[in-house]
Amino acid sequence: MSDWLFDLGNSRFKFAPLQGNRAGDVQAWPHGAEAMPTDALALLPSGDTAYVASVAAASLTASMLEVLQARFKHVRVARTEASCAGVRIAYADPAKFGVDRYLALIAAAERGQAVLVAGVGTALTIDLLDADGQHHGGRIAASPTTMREALHARAVQLPAQGGDYSEFANDTADALASGCDGAAVALIERSRMQAATTLGAVPALLVHGGGAPALLPLLGDAQFQPALVLDGLARWAVHQPPAAR
Structure with a gap:
């Protein structure tokens, strides 16, 4: 079985x-x-x-x-706990910390180095984990896909998808793609810069989620980890006491 x-x-x-x-x-x-x-x-x-x-x-x-x-x-x-597999969550009430973010950190902690973890799905989530497994908190924003859908819902003439990234776009579809992807990239880059100030060194950048591949060309040395949440769930599973497995 x-x-x-x-x-x-x-x-x-x-x-x-x-x-x-x-x-x-x-x-x-x-x-x-x-x-x-x-x-x-x-x-x-x-x-x-x-x-x-x-x-x-x-x-x-x-x-x-x-x-x-x-x-x-x-x-x-799986439920978010204050600590598991060497990871210690920054939230005063761990139950308010999304289990997907929690599991992504558990997977990332296996590397034994400081990491900034960005999940790009319905939401854009960003979390900082130091080399000792201490979570330093994070951010939540709308992902590029959700930004596009929200704009389209309020102004139907703005397409919900399509377009290519450009630093200064010369048509609407490209401008939308550039603005929404660029907003996500800017938040990730600022978070990484602030993380370097907090930790004294630039952390590795791990990205996951269905919207991550579109951002990878804009994120330099980012590492794409598509199974990060499932890998974290696997580590969570093997750390459960025998009676709960």
Whole structure:
């Protein structure tokens, strides 16, 4: 019987087998679990234990857990804790710190170096972790995709997608792409600059999430870690006491 990892986000549902303390090959539905047809759900794996992380709405999380409970002997849901796997969260109330951000930090901590972790999904999240595993807090903003959708919702003549990045664009689609991508890049770069002041050295930059690839060409030495949350869930799973596994 195998163990599996499941990450239910705001816009994507991803899962992978647990292989040691890492995620194996990742599969995903990019439109979110609420859009998965019955025949797709029927193809989900089964096994001994399902480890689950969710930032989706409570009703959606509950429906997915019900599906997994029918396919696995045990279902364990990750919750943010004050500390785990050497990571210590800066929030006074850890429960208010998103579990996806928490797991990304747990995965990043395995490197043993200071890192700035940027997740680009529905939201843009940025968190600073020092080499000793201390979280120094972070930021949350709208991702470029969400910025575009919000602008389109308020002004339908502004396209919700399309365009290419340019420092000074000469048409509307390119200007939108440049402004929204540029805003995200600027926030990440400022955070990294301030992180260097806080820590005394420039941290490594790790990016993950469905919107990350579009920003990579603008972020210099950024390292793309597409399975960061699932890898963190894997590390969380192996750090649970035997009675909870």
